[in-house]
Amino acid sequence: MTDIPMEGAAEESGKRDDISLTPEAWAMAKELSLSNPDYQGLPLRLYIEGKGCDGFYYGVNFDKAEADDLHFDVDGLECIVDPRTHLFCKGSTIDWVDDERGKGFLVENPKEKNFRGKFYKKSTWRTRLEAMAAQGSNA
Numbered sequence: 578m579t580d581i582p583m584e585g586a587a588e589e590s591g592k593r594d595d596i597s598l599t600p601e602a603w604a605m606a607k608e609l610s611l612s613n614p615d616y617q618g619l620p621l622r623l624y625i626e627g628k629g630c631d632g633f634y635y636g637v638n639f640d641k642a643e644a645d646d647l648h649f650d651v652d653g654l655e656c657i658v659d660p661r662t663h664l665f666c667k668g669s670t671i672d673w674v675d676d677e678r679g680k681g682f683l684v685e686n687p688k689e690k691n692f693r694g695k696f697y698k699k700s701t702w703r704t705r706l707e708a709m710a711a712q713g714s715n716a
Contacts, residue, residue, distance in 0.1 A: 596623065596658065596666055598651055601673040602682060606654055610639065620648070620655035623671060623684065625662050632689040637671055637682035664707065 598606070610616045622640040625633050642648065646657040658666065669686040 595668050596649070596656075596663070597670045598654075598656070599670060599672045602671045603651060603654060605673040605682075610654075615639070620657045622646075623656065623658045623662060623666060623669070625665060633665065633686070635666075635684035635686075637684065661707075 606621050610619070610621075616639040619639040620642055622636075622638055624636045624638075626636045627634045640657070642657050643659065646659055647663055649656040649658075665688075666684070666686060668688055669684050672683045672685060674681065674683045
């Protein structure tokens with residue numbers, strides 16, 4: 578399975594972003610965007626829905642772009658991610674699954690273990706995770 582990298586969001590900083598879609602995720606996103614009038618013309622968004630002890634809860638859906646979103650073109654599929662989500666999702670792969678777990682997009686984040694732990698208040702875990710991510714980007 579070859580991943581399709583999302584490129585272009587960090588061109589200003591000179592880095593290549595490494596969020597990717599599997600061919601299955603790309604094909605399903607294209608199919609959904611063409612077959613559902615509610616999704617037509619909207620980019621595919623990766624976002625963090627919340628956090629538990631075992632890590633993040635991710636979401637992937639079609640959504641209107643906001644002014645501060647990072648934009649990626651993946652072989653003609655527009656994808657977006659807000660800067661805070663991007664900070665924690667570098668290196669992630671979006672896949673499409675249709676098995677005993679259900680049917681939908683699945684985000685695999687190899688750095689997930691770095692973000693596990695009990696942070697009970699949203700503001701607390703965001704602050705702590707941003708500090709951890711900043712230390713990791715300086716290393």
